[in-house]
Amino acid sequence: MRNNIILECVETGERLYLTSKNQRNTPERLELKKYSPKLRRKAIFREIKK
Template identity: 90%
Template sequence: MRQNIVVECVETGERLYLTSKNKRNTPDRLELKKYSPKLRRKAIFRETK
């Protein structure tokens, strides 16, 4: 059972990316390194509620 989640940049707070995850396999918050246009580099994006 996959659910869509929004990831938010830790440093700037921008919400750019939409992804999905399996809540049964990964119950904790997801952290991904994605590109941030404001910072012009890769940054950590964390799952929001």
């Protein structure tokens, strides 16, 4: 089953991206490099609890 998750920037704390992941295959928290408009560069975005 796929769950919707919110990604938050580690550096600025902005919550911009909404994605989904399979809870069975990846039980740990997701970390992705995405574009941050505040920093105007790619930054690490980490999954947060809802």
